[in-house]
Amino acid sequence: xxxxxxxxxxxxxxxxxxxxxxxxxxxxxxxxxxxxxxxxxxxxxxxxxxxxxxxxxxxxxxxxxxxxxxxxxxxxxxxxxxxxxxxxxxxxxxxxxxxxxxxxxxxxxxx
Numbered sequence: 001x002x003x004x005x006x007x008x009x010x011x012x013x014x015x016x017x018x019x020x021x022x023x024x025x026x027x028x029x030x031x032x033x034x035x036x037x038x039x040x041x042x043x044x045x046x047x048x049x050x051x052x053x054x055x056x057x058x059x060x061x062x063x064x065x066x067x068x069x070x071x072x073x074x075x076x077x078x079x080x081x082x083x084x085x086x087x088x089x090x091x092x093x094x095x096x097x098x099x100x101x102x103x104x105x106x107x108x109x110x111x
Contacts, residue, residue, distance in 0.1 A: 015079075015080065016080045016081075017080075018080070019076045019077060019079050019080020019081070020077070020080050022073075022076050023073045023074070023075075023076030023077035023079075023080060024073065024077065025073070026069050026070070026072045026073030026076060027069070027070050027073030027074055027077065027091065028073070029069045029073070030065065030066045030067070030068070030069030030070030030071075030072075030073060031066070031070060031098075033062050033065040033066045033069060034062060034063065034066035034070075034098055034102055036062065037058060037059050037061070037062020037063065037065075037066075037102075038059055038062060038063065038101065038102050038105050038106075041055060041056075041058075041059045041105060042105055045108075056106060056108075059102070059105060059106045060106040060107075062102070063099070063102035063103060063105075063106050066098065066099070066102060067099055067102075070095050070098075070099075071095070074088075074091055074092060074095055077091065078092075
């Protein structure tokens with residue numbers, strides 16, 4: 001038996017490196033967008049600040065940026081590491097949890 005032919009072009013190693021180089025920054029940019037929009041809103045809400053509708057809109061915008069950037073990063077990392085890799089699975093569940101929390105906070109209202 002012979003090995004199946006390898007496709008020409010980039011090697012598997014180059015694709016993995018490229019996936020990591022592009023995936024981690026995209027995921028971290030999304031995580032940063034979540035952190036600078038959701039966390040301050042929750043802290044201000046807990047402190048009893050009177051928040052305006054624009055504050056809630058900014059949180060929603062931050063959650064959308066998080067959702068897109070982190071999903072792109074997670075997709076690139078899943079392509080680089082594989083879907084069954086433990087790190088990929090942990091990032092996936094963390095992504096879903098933070099997305100859920102962000103949506104709940106964004107729609108919690110300003111009352």
